[in-house]
Amino acid sequence: MLTQQRKQLILDTLRRDGRIVAADLSSSLGLSEDTIRRDLRALAARGLLQRVHGGALPASPAVANFAARSQLQMAGKQAIAAAAAAMVQPGQVLFIDGGTTCQQLALRLPHSLQATVVTHSPTIALALVEHPLVEVQLIGGRLFKHSVVAVGAAAIEAIRQVRADLYFMGVTGISATAGLSTGDMEEAHVKRALMAQAAETWVLASAEKLHAASPYVIAACNAATGLVVEPGTSDQQVAALTALGLALVRA
The missing domain is CATH 1.10.10.10 (Winged helix-like DNA-binding domain superfamily/Winged helix DNA-binding domain)
Known part of the structure; x- marks a missing residue:
């Protein structure tokens, strides 16, 4: 051959x-x-x-640049974002990750919501400018332009001073065997720090990320609380993940 x-x-x-x-x-x-x-x-x-x-x-196709990812599977991302936004309760402290699905989540939070959002993403902070009752705490550091997020030791140290109720995580790969992964080592460190400081971690799992992998492991899948998945995601598609104990929210 x-x-x-x-x-x-x-x-x-x-x-x-x-x-x-x-x-x-x-x-x-x-x-x-x-x-x-x-x-x-x-x-x-x-x-x-x-x-x-x-x-x-x-x-994972989700390692493309931010502009390209903004056009990828947009209907599914919007549905996931709406379902995630509905999980938020007034008065909570939220970590919202960077990325295109998380940006859609921020835009879909109710304008009447009173909450605190802590984010290392300027994109997320800007999406919440018109939410009058949402206090936004912006974590600083070196700007990782691919994902438009702050990374580095300063960002991790600031994250360690916060305890959040929910962390909405963006990833580029979700695999029962390879875990939760992303395309940059420093970004993986920041995501682990966010997980460690949150009572619950929910992974926003658009279809192209399921059963895909990227070079840098964030954590094993069962380190998260659960997944928010697109409408129409079959039981078979997520069976290996729910077998690990992950909760499932269908958009």
Whole structure:
């Protein structure tokens, strides 16, 4: 089998099964695991998959820049945002992450809501300017332009001084085996700090992020409280995640 044929077969298998197990694929093709791993490395370098221990998962499309992500799966993100906004109670302290789904969430909070929002995202802060009863605490640090969020030691230290009722988390990948992940190491550190300071963490899980992975692990999936998923998400799509004990809110 030619190299290009092998690589196409790997991608076809990944689309069909949602994951690649290198040992199983090498056995079925009669090839060495070294050959399969070499192909996986080459495909990962092109951004076509994410290597994980023992094989590969689909690469998350949510690692595109902010402007591109703003146009990705917008109807699903808006539905998730509305469902998440309905979870908020007056008087609560909220962490709202950066990202396009969280931006939609901020815009959908009721204008009559009295609450405190702590965020490391200038985009989220600006979305709440017209909410007269929402106090906004903006966490500073180095601006990570890809996600338009503050990162670094200063941001983490400020987060550690707050105790929040809810944290609405944005991620680029959600996998029962690979955990919650994102495309930047510093951003992963900030998200872990936010999780540690929140009574509940709800992951805003648009369809393209389910069963995908990115290079930097935030935490195991069961470190979160639950997922907010798009309308029409099937039980089968989330079975491996709910089996870990995650609660589920359907938009």
